[in-house]
Amino acid sequence: MTVEEKKCHDLTIVSINGSLEASSVPGFMKSSPALTDSQSIVIDLAGVDFLDSSGLGCLVTIARKKREQGGDVRLACLNEKLRRVFEVTQAFRLFDIYDDAESAATTAANK
Amino acid sequence: MTVEEKKCHDLTIVSINGSLEASSVPGFMKSSPALTDSQSIVIDLAGVDFLDSSGLGCLVTIARKKREQGGDVRLACLNEKLRRVFEVTQAFRLFDIYDDAESAATTAANK
Amino acid sequence: MDTFITMSFPSEISYARLASNAASMVAEIFSRQVGIWEKRQEFCHAFELSVAEAFSNSVRNAANPETDGQIIICFSSDQNELMVSVRDTNPAFDPDIPAPDILSYPDRGYGLLLIRQLMDQVLYSRENDMNLLSMIKKAG
Amino acid sequence: MDTFITMSFPSEISYARLASNAASMVAEIFSRQVGIWEKRQEFCHAFELSVAEAFSNSVRNAANPETDGQIIICFSSDQNELMVSVRDTNPAFDPDIPAPDILSYPDRGYGLLLIRQLMDQVLYSRENDMNLLSMIKKAG
Ligand SMILES: Nc1ncnc2c1ncn2[C@@H]1O[C@H](COP(=O)(O)OP(=O)(O)O)[C@@H](O)[C@H]1O
Ligand SMILES: Nc1ncnc2c1ncn2[C@@H]1O[C@H](COP(=O)(O)OP(=O)(O)O)[C@@H](O)[C@H]1O
Numbered sequence: 001m002t003v004e005e006k007k008c009h010d011l012t013i014v015s016i017n018g019s020l021e022a023s024s025v026p027g028f029m030k031s032s033p034a035l036t037d038s039q040s041i042v043i044d045l046a047g048v049d050f051l052d053s054s055g056l057g058c059l060v061t062i063a064r065k066k067r068e069q070g071g072d073v074r075l076a077c078l079n080e081k082l083r084r085v086f087e088v089t090q091a092f093r094l095f096d097i098y099d100d101a102e103s104a105a106t107t108a109a110n111k
Numbered sequence: 112m113t114v115e116e117k118k119c120h121d122l123t124i125v126s127i128n129g130s131l132e133a134s135s136v137p138g139f140m141k142s143s144p145a146l147t148d149s150q151s152i153v154i155d156l157a158g159v160d161f162l163d164s165s166g167l168g169c170l171v172t173i174a175r176k177k178r179e180q181g182g183d184v185r186l187a188c189l190n191e192k193l194r195r196v197f198e199v200t201q202a203f204r205l206f207d208i209y210d211d212a213e214s215a216a217t218t219a220a221n222k
Numbered sequence: 223m224d225t226f227i228t229m230s231f232p233s234e235i236s237y238a239r240l241a242s243n244a245a246s247m248v249a250e251i252f253s254r255q256v257g258i259w260e261k262r263q264e265f266c267h268a269f270e271l272s273v274a275e276a277f278s279n280s281v282r283n284a285a286n287p288e289t290d291g292q293i294i295i296c297f298s299s300d301q302n303e304l305m306v307s308v309r310d311t312n313p314a315f316d317p318d319i320p321a322p323d324i325l326s327y328p329d330r331g332y333g334l335l336l337i338r339q340l341m342d343q344v345l346y347s348r349e350n351d352m353n354l355l356s357m358i359k360k361a362g
Numbered sequence: 363m364d365t366f367i368t369m370s371f372p373s374e375i376s377y378a379r380l381a382s383n384a385a386s387m388v389a390e391i392f393s394r395q396v397g398i399w400e401k402r403q404e405f406c407h408a409f410e411l412s413v414a415e416a417f418s419n420s421v422r423n424a425a426n427p428e429t430d431g432q433i434i435i436c437f438s439s440d441q442n443e444l445m446v447s448v449r450d451t452n453p454a455f456d457p458d459i460p461a462p463d464i465l466s467y468p469d470r471g472y473g474l475l476l477i478r479q480l481m482d483q484v485l486y487s488r489e490n491d492m493n494l495l496s497m498i499k500k501a502g
Contacts, residue, residue, distance in 0.1 A: 022278040023235050050242075052274045053332035064327035081267045088339035089332050090324040133418040134375050161382075163414045164472035175467035192407045199479035200472050201464040227377070230368045236394075237367070240387045247380045254376075 003031040008105040011040060013076075015101070017047035020055030028058065035062055038069035044101040046077035051085050063094055076101040114142040119216040122151060124187075126212070128158035131166030139169065146173055149180035155212040157188035162196050174205055187212040223298040223305055230292045233310065235281045241295055242274035245306055248297050249359075252304045256361045265304075265359065268340040272357050273306055275333040280310035280353075303342070307356040309349075317346035317355060363438040363445055370432045373450065375421045381435055382414035385446055388437050389499075392444045396501045405444075405499065408480040412497050413446055415473040420450035420493075443482070447496040449489075457486035457495060 001018030012034040020028060034041050043059065045051075063073050076098045078086065086092040098104035112129030123145045131139060145152050154170065156162075174184045187209045189197065197203040209215035227248060231237040249269040253262035273295065280293045291311040298305045322331035338344055343358040367388060371377040389409040393402035413435065420433045431451040438445045462471035478484055483498040 019239070021274060022238060022282075050270070050274075052271060052278070053330070053336055054278065056332055057329045060327050061329045064329075080263065081271075084264075084267065084340075085271070085336065089321075089335060091332075093324060094327065130379070132414060133378060133422075161410070161414075163411060163418070164470070164476055165418065167472055168469045171467050172469045175469075191403065192411075195404075195407065195480075196411070196476065200461075200475060202472075204464060205467065226372050228368075228370045232366050236391050240384060240391070243387065244380060244384055247383065251376050251380070 001028060003028060005032055005034060008042070008102060011042060011105045013042045013044055013101045013105055015044040015047060019050035019052075020045075020048050020058070021050060021052040022054040025054045025058045036065060038066070038071045040066065040072040040074075042074045042076055042098075042101050042104040044076045044104075045079075045082060046101070048082060049079070051082050053089075056085055056089060056091055060091060060094060072096075074098060074104040074107070076104040112139060114139060116143055116145060119153070119213060122153060122216045124153045124155055124212045124216055126155040126158060130161035130163075131156075131159050131169070132161060132163040133165040136165045136169045147176060149177070149182045151177065151183040151185075153185045153187055153209075153212050153215040155187045155215075156190075156193060157212070159193060160190070162193050164200075167196055167200060167202055171202060171205060183207075185209060185215040185218070187215040223300050223303070225296045225298040227297040229295045231277075231295070233281050233284050233287070233291045233293050235278060237293075238274055238277045238281065241277045241293075242270045245273035245295070245297075246270035248306075249304060252299055252361075256301055258361050268359050269304070269306060269357075272337045272341055273308065275337050276308040276355055276357070279333055280308060280312060283312045283315065284310070285313050302362065303358050303360045305356055305358045307354055309352050309354050311352055314348050314353060317344060363440050363443070365436045365438040367437040369435045371417075371435070373421050373424050373427070373431045373433050375418060377433075378414055378417045378421065381417045381433075382410045385413035385435070385437075386410035388446075389444060392439055392501075396441055398501050408499050409444070409446060409497075412477045412480055413448065415477050416448040416495055416497070419473055420448060420452060423452045423455065424450070425453050442502065443498050443500045445496055445498045447494055449492050449494050451492055454488050454493060457484060 001024040004015045006013050014032055014034060066073050074096045112135040115126045117124050125143055125145055177184050185207045231241060246266040246269055249266040250262055253259055253265050284291055294309040296307045317334055319334055321335045322328035337357060341357040342360045345356040347354045371381060386406040386409055389406040390402055393399055393405050424431055434449040436447045457474055459474055461475045462468035477497060481497040482500045485496040487494045
């Protein structure tokens with residue numbers, strides 16, 4: 001799993017490539033300070049082919065921590081498999097989910 | 112495995128996508144009449160991620176049949192794994208191998 | 223149902239992806255064999271994710287990570303369904319543990335929920351001091 | 363060397379890719395563990411292809427395709443090497459069969475040649491009426 005960061009409309013977009021699962025979650029959480037600070041971010045999941053319950057738990061934790069600090073996290077580009085995970089666990093209720101990272105960033109910046 | 116055909120300099124380029132191995136060889140041999148007629152062809156292996164001894168045997172057979180009929184077969188775009196198979200079996204001695212399908216077709220057409 | 227594939231792995235998280243990929247490939251072969259090729263993606267994902275969850279649960283909840291407990295995965299099928307079972311030497315557990323309350327932002331507890339939702343039937347039993355979690359999905 | 367993974371498959375060609383993919387993944391995990399990550403691609407390919415060849419040989423040369431012979435694959439390792447062994451119930455064979463003469467355009471006979479070239483050591487034995495082909499590659 002690799003993680004990249006870029007700025008878009010003053011927002012950080014964190015892009016993950018690979019699978020977000022039990023064995024890669026610890027590395028992901030350490031990959032970027034943007035995941036734990038109070039700033040809003042977009043997480044681009046276009047490159048994520050597989051997400052398990054640990055990966056989901058880690059995204060939920062990021063959302064909780066951001067919101068406790070007044071920030072937010074938006075998700076972009078979930079493939080069919082990822083959408084299914086968000087549906088059957090009802091986790092879609094916790095996230096704004098966008099078709100692409102740019103529009104997620106634009107919407108967030110305009111709020 | 113999927114197979115596509117296109118014309119380039121009057122030559123047929125057959126492009127394979129997927130793996131060429133014991134279980135896919137029979138389907139491949141039936142996929143196109145260009146593989147067994149007397150005309151020269153280029154086989155583009157850019158999309159082939161895996162080749163086993165059955166796949167190699169099938170390419171050698173195509174070369175033999177073409178040459179018996181006065182035609183030829185050129186191979187293009189072998190990745191590292193495929194090159195290794197051609198090297199350790201010495202099969203590179205039977206084929207002209209090109210970096211891309213276009214130049215294979217151009218060279219063949221100029222002969 | 224006949225068991226046709228058996229796999230035995232060390233109880234280590236590094237093998238979870240191997241086990242779940244294998245499950246996805248078995249499901250793909252089954253999808254072709256029984257003629258449900260058009261819904262293979264959903265079918266394969268159910269097996270891939272369920273085995274990933276069951277396997278990582280087995281690793282995480284091992285009573286004694288030092289001893290050599292293996293995780294054993296079996297695939298069985300007939301024309302109508304594919305079953306994967308995961309066996310470990312862990313303490314017994316309750317497979318019907320309720321789903322967590324999503325609105326309280328739980329950081330865990332989604333594993334068995336995902337399995338129950340993606341599979342058609344989940345059976346749990348305790349045999350010879352081992353947990354046996356069997357997960358079945360119907361072709362139809 | 364300790365055997366750490368065992369897999370048992372039906373003797374059918376549709377499982378060849380599953381077996382060879384699994385071998386490649388085991389080799390990748392081993393490459394990380396023993397610190398030969400920079401040459402993992404060659405290492406994984408050797409296992410992927412050797413298992414593909416051994417597996418399809420087992421399927422193709424079954425004496426009695428109707429009876430339920432399983433193909434059993436085991437992985438063993440120590441710090442210095444990774445070994446995969448493939449066991450089947452076929453008639454005995456000669457693993458040292460000479461390489462075919464490439465200039466005569468042979469359509470087959472490359473399988474054991476590939477295995478011998480890609481692996482560091484190939485051992486063959488006959489045990490309990492089964493063929494056991496063990497293929498070893500050194501980390502160093
Ligand atoms: N294979 C297992 N061995 C022992 N306990 C298990 C096993 N699988 C699940 N459990 C128990 O069930 C609980 C719920 O599992 P799960 O729904 O996957 O959520 P999580 O693993 O995130 O807690 C686990 O916390 C554990 O106590
Ligand atoms: N598992 C096996 N069981 C029985 N015979 C085998 C087995 N593997 C190889 N052989 C024998 O060795 C021969 C050479 O195998 P190989 O080098 O892979 O070439 P090919 O399979 O193309 O003939 C086979 O034709 C077969 O007679």
